[in-house]
Amino acid sequence: MLSSLWLLALIIVLLIIASAFFSSAETALTAASDARMRQLASKGNERARTVEALRADREGLIGSILIGNNAVNVLGSALATSIAISLFGEGGLVWATVAMTVLLVVFAEVMPKTYAFTYADQYALRIAPTLLWVVRLLSPLSLGIRFLASQMIRPNPNGDQDREEELRGLIELQGDNGNADDRERKAMLSSILDLNELSVEQIMTHRGTVSMVNADDNIEDILRFILGSPHTRHPVFSGKPDNIIGVLHVKDLLRALGEAESSGKKPLLPQLVQNIASDAYFIPETTLLFDQLQAFRTRREHFAVVVDEYGDFRGIVTLEDILEEIVGDIDDEHDIGLAGLSAQADGSWLVDGNVTIRDLNRALGWHLPDEDASTLAGLVLFESRTIPSPGQEFRFHDIRFRIVKREGNRLTSLRLWAS
Known part of the structure; x- marks a missing residue:
């Protein structure tokens, strides 16, 4: 027992x-x-x-x-x-x-x-x-x-979304408790996840600030324009800016001019520019950044022309623009400050209306929303629900706006004060 x-x-x-x-x-x-x-x-x-x-x-x-x-x-x-x-x-x-x-x-x-x-x-x-x-x-x-x-x-229909939120949470936890390098890595990893939520419309260079070459100009004007530009690629239009016929690379132009000079033949325009300009790569403005990054890699392209649903020219986006969404601004010796933005003695900022909200937020560390408008002028029009006259002032999102100049129905210059 x-x-x-x-x-x-x-x-x-x-x-x-x-x-x-x-x-x-x-x-x-x-x-x-x-x-x-x-x-x-x-x-x-x-x-x-x-x-x-x-x-x-x-x-x-x-x-x-x-x-x-x-x-x-x-x-x-x-x-x-x-x-x-x-x-x-x-x-x-x-x-x-x-x-x-x-x-x-x-x-x-x-x-x-x-x-x-x-x-x-x-x-x-x-x-x-x-x-x-x-x-x-x-x-x-x-x-x-x-x-x-x-x-x-029943299975959970939000399983994929939950896993992404879990990954974002892990990134937040690791970054918040770390040093400056950890916080930088956190920002980069979060930006990679955001690529599948942002469209090229939100980061593109708006058409109003794109440096473009007119194929009908003479060779001296084109060379003068290119030498004064910090960019190596320029959309080429003929007749009107919406008629994009290609993309001109500075190297291709200088190589063609060198070959023409060595052969003793005077280059003819617009035939020269039209012949050496590569075909433009057009993409819709709704393309997600992740998809566009993959497309750039597949096509071995660095430059795309953005169009809207009607095929009208909206702006350009480059591989560097997408990479900057991940790692932050990438500056080189030829980069210049944000064009159309200048500081004033009274602490305000004089800004062109066609400056994009995203670029302005980056330059000044602001947080103006860019969901309903891509440019500063567009934001004022959306918030005010009117076309304001010079001298009118508004206050949106803790920023004071004063209309400085208007051409027709376009707001071309504004003065901004941070509260």
Whole structure:
């Protein structure tokens, strides 16, 4: 009799150890770092690949763990009740309940899960092979339970969005608690996620500030214009600015002029510019930045002409514009300050109406909204719901606006004060 009780007690201890294994396995496989497992797996670590394989089927993994954990807990409690009743009679039921509750909570739940959470990566790698065999053994039961659950619970339609929000949250946590470099990395990573939400319309250089070449001008005027421009690529139009016939690269023009001079032939315009200008790459203004970045890589292009739904010229966007959305401004020795923006002695700013809101926010550190208008003049027209006259003043978004000059229905110059 006594030996059988000791045998049952030993079995209960083994069942508690098994319960601890299942509880810690669930915590470790859930808390282990996806990035670290992916890195180790890419280096040939078989255990890391096993962890990834287990987590690829999370429903099967969790189902098998819960089945095993509940089975050993129920069996252990039943055996403990049998021992207690044989020792203390009917009152042993209470003693068995209290004892198993304490043992399971302390030794099969709290301590194993605390350890697994503290050493999640190492512990997940250590138990992955054993857990894989357990999952395979319990897979028939797990599949049946999953089928039953799928019939009763609908899938979450916002799963992808939730994962993106989780990633954004991780980036925020890492950046907020770090140094300046960590905050810079946080801004860059967040900007990468934003590429799939921003359109080229929001970052393009508006048509009013695009440096364009008129194919009908004489060679001296074109050279003078190009030498005074900080850009190497210029849209080429003929007749009117909306009639874009190509894109002129400064190198191509200088090479053509050099070849013409060496051959002793005087270059003829507009034939020269039209012949050396490359075909314009047109894109709609609604194109997302992520898609456009991929298109630039595929086409090996750096420059695109943006048009609206009617095919009218809206502006240009470059590869550098998209990269600056990720890493911030990229300045070189030829870059100039924001054209159309000048500081005044009284602390105000004189701004051309065609300056884009996004460029202005970057230059001054402001936060003017650009959802409903892309240029400063457009923002004033949208907010005021009228076409104001010179001298009129408004206050929007903590900024004071004064209309300085208007040409026809276009606001060409404004003075701004920050509150």
